[in-house]
Amino acid sequence: MDWSKAKTILIVAFIITNLLLVYVLIGEYHIDEPTLKKEFINEVIELLKEKDIGVATEMPMEIPRLNSMIVExxxxxxxxxxxxxxxxxxxxxxxxxxxxxxxxxxxxxxxxxxxxxxxxxxxxxxxxxxxxxxxxxxxxxxxxxxxxxxxxxxxxxxxxxxxxxxxxxxxxxxxxxxxxxxxxxxxxxxxxxxxxxxxxLKEKDLADVEIYISTAPKSILALLGMQQVYGKTITDISLCYYFEPEKHDYLEKPTEAKQGKAVPAWRIQFDDGYKIFIDEY
Missing domain, CATH: 3.30.310.160 (YycH protein, domain 2)
Structure with a gap:
């Protein structure tokens, strides 16, 4: 028996098996994410309607992730x-x-x-x-x-x-x-x-590691407690890089900040141009 050839075949088979396993796990993660299921999304939309918040855009269905970004x-x-x-x-x-x-x-x-x-x-x-x-x-x-x-x-x-x-x-x-x-x-x-x-803002650098945040259907539930958006209609839901100087503890004078870290967040825009940013993890 050609052990060298057999060894090569086993290594290739092992790599293929691992790739298939990763594919299956990722696929199952997406399918089983409860907040991306149709039933959950419909419930969210109905709860928003009770607060007179309309949804006139597609709901993002991805597992949201972005690198953090240093901006100035x-x-x-x-x-x-x-x-x-x-x-x-x-x-x-x-x-x-x-x-x-x-x-x-x-x-x-x-x-x-x-x-x-x-x-x-x-x-x-x-x-x-x-x-x-x-x-x-x-x-x-x-x-x-x-x-x-x-x-x-x-x-x-x-x-x-x-x-x-x-x-x-x-x-x-x-x-x-x-x-x-x-x-x-x-x-x-x-x-x-x-x-x-x-x-x-201008981008300076991106971090190497991606940050995951809550899905869009789960995140926009936070709107239920925001009276300022009652009576408005959501026209866009987009993942964004979000920099808010006031949220950085290391900035004693946020109005004088020159740079800082922008993190992944959901950008919710309404029909009158008003925007809300939700960065739940």
């Missing part, structure tokens, strides 16, 4: 805003530490801790009489490009018109996964951009 805030300075938007013709006011402002006519930028931007336009001239959704998006994107912000990691995640004003939100994505809380928000009416707010 996008750094902005008032001189850059003055150059890009006012051609260096604005008047800069350094009112206090961490707070600066640049003004030109009826327009102004307020910069907080070099990371949070608020633009306001008080000019009453009606420039865009034919304003519609497409035009509002066009104006928003032109405004972003004028500031020379990177648009590769931005996704239009919400738009709504109310009494002639379009409310638009862009969210940050990393490889098609939302990164929260990062936002670029607009209010646009016939004068153009009426208000602009931006606080953005």
């Amino acid at each position: 805030y996008e750094n902005v300075n008032i001189q850059r805003l003055n150059l890009n938007y006012f051609n260096n013709k604005g008047i800069i006011e350094q009112s206090s530490e961490g707070l600066s402002k640049v003004v030109r006519g009826g327009e102004s930028f307020l910069l907080i801790n070099n990371r949070s931007i608020i633009y306001e336009n008080s000019i009453d001239d009606k420039i865009y009489s034919d304003l519609d959704e497409d035009k509002a998006i066009e104006l928003a994107e032109e405004f972003i490009k004028k500031g020379k912000f990177n648009t590769d990691d931005m996704k239009l995640s919400f738009i709504k018109e109310d009494k002639g004003t379009f409310y638009i939100e862009y969210s940050k994505i990393y490889e098609d996964v939302y990164v929260e809380k990062a936002f670029t928000n607009f209010q646009i009416d016939k004068r153009g951009v009426k208000r602009f707010e931006r606080s953005w």
